[in-house]
Amino acid sequence: MWCSGEVGMAAVSVSVTVRVRWCTRKPPTPTPTRFSVNALFGDWGFGNRTRNSLQQQFTFTLADSKVISVSVVSSISDVASSEWDACALDATGPDNFNPFLSHAFLSTLEHSASAVRETGWIPHHIVAKANNNSNNNVVAVVPLYLKTHSYGEFVFDHSWANAYHSYGYNYYPKLQSCVPFTPVTGPRILLRNTSFKHQVFDIIVSAMKELALTSQLSSLHVTFPSENEWHKLTEKGFLPRIGMQYHWKNRNYKKLLLFYVGSFDDFLMDMKQSKRKNIRQERKKISAQNLIMKRLRGYEIKARHWDSFYSFYRNTTDNKWGTPHLTREFFHELGAKMGDNVLLVVAEEGDELVAGALNLIGGDTLFGRLWGCQPRSYYPSLHFEACYYQAIEAAIELNLKTVEAGAQGEHKIQRGYLPVTTYSCHYLIDEEFREAIQDFLIREAAQVKLVIKLLHDSGPFKEGIL
Secondary structure: OOOOOOOOOOOOOOOOOOOOOOOOHHHOOOOOOOOEEEEEOOOOOOOOOOOEEEEEEEEEEEEOOOOEEEEEEHHHOOOOOHHHHHHHHHHHHHHHHHHHOHHHHHHHHHHHEEEEEEOOOOOOOEEEEEEOOEEEEEEEOOOOEEEOOOOOOOOOHHHHHHHHHHHOOOOOOEEEOOOOOOOOOOOOOOOOOOOHHHHHHHHHHHHHHHHHOOOOOOOOEEEOHHHHHHHHHOOOOEEEEEEEEEEEEEEOOOOOOOHHHHHHHHHOOOOOOHHHHHHHHHHHHHOOEEEEEEEEEEEHHHHHHHHHHHHHHHHHHHHHHOOOOOHHHHHHHHHHHHHHHHHEEEEEEEEEEEEEEEEEEEOOOEEEEEEEEEOOOOOOHHHHHHHHHHHHHHHOOOOOEEEHHHHHHHHHHHHEEEEEEEEHHHOOOOOOHHHHHHHHHHHHHHHHHHHHHHHHHHHOOOOOOO
């Protein structure tokens, strides 16, 4: 479970310094392109002016005379939801539906003024169309943003920005392919399942690189892509980076016919005795405090629930010195648009809502999203119950394979959530900065891999379970 504020990698302090190893600077060398480029720059400039928008179109002709056009749109509303979602569903497969890649979720971020120009997230989504025999079909889309800061990404590059600044160069704006405020792994280049999808992938990558280069941006970043996409982008010149999250895996725990409590006990029986005892003690504290836990979906979630949850969310961000990126309208629109894909865990004391945890349901995964409680209130173990134990019970009940509890928090390990590798890719235009950052990433990756191994070796489960 994570909030909008950003902190470092929890269980481990990965400390690697970016060292820029030169005294003279030279401008980056342009690379040749096979595309025809038409660029229209809106309110674009330097100095005190703000870079607002990039509008470019690229065309490419395949061997069978099919023309692929790649363009930039300034709002996801410029793409029909049916076309966007068809790309997203083909990219993940129906069994692995990722709600964060849906038109509903991404448009909610924009319509609620959460990820917009005023907050430093300027939509520049990529749309690829195939024009053949008078047909003009969308064959790929990419969630892409022009960023004026590095917040809400959960992959930290502030030291890179500082290095650029120390040499008098601008790191911002930069291009970022991601889901705003959402460290959830999934494909970023969302391809329809066509016979030429691999060619479309190559075209889009080249177009995004060209967009960054011709627009004089410092860099292009793809965060939390799938592992397969990460490998493919690395082959195309992106610098690979890895990180770490904590996920729970369903080891064939099944919902019983009448009750699902027993299946949670099956999960506990796979854990070491001390961890099992601790979890049971934490869960007993909930009833001892006269708290009632409920899991609400779809129509069960009313406006009053969202209003309460927004206050919980603001309490979390205020206490952690984070920024409340999401607006009240975001939560109301999310519930209206995404229906049964939303799971809201709430804690009630009498008739009063005192805490909540927001989750989204995917094809085979429950995604923990946000948590919060009533201001100036403290309920021992409620955070663990609402965020982790209720999520596990829900995943077992819904026969889901995984619970993604998000970034941060070594405390998740003793509650059954183990570290997994996450991925990002970074394309930097300047070759000298690129070399320095590449060296940093190699050293950082060695430390992350070591930490993941150590945490697995000392995990909470009995020997032979994993």
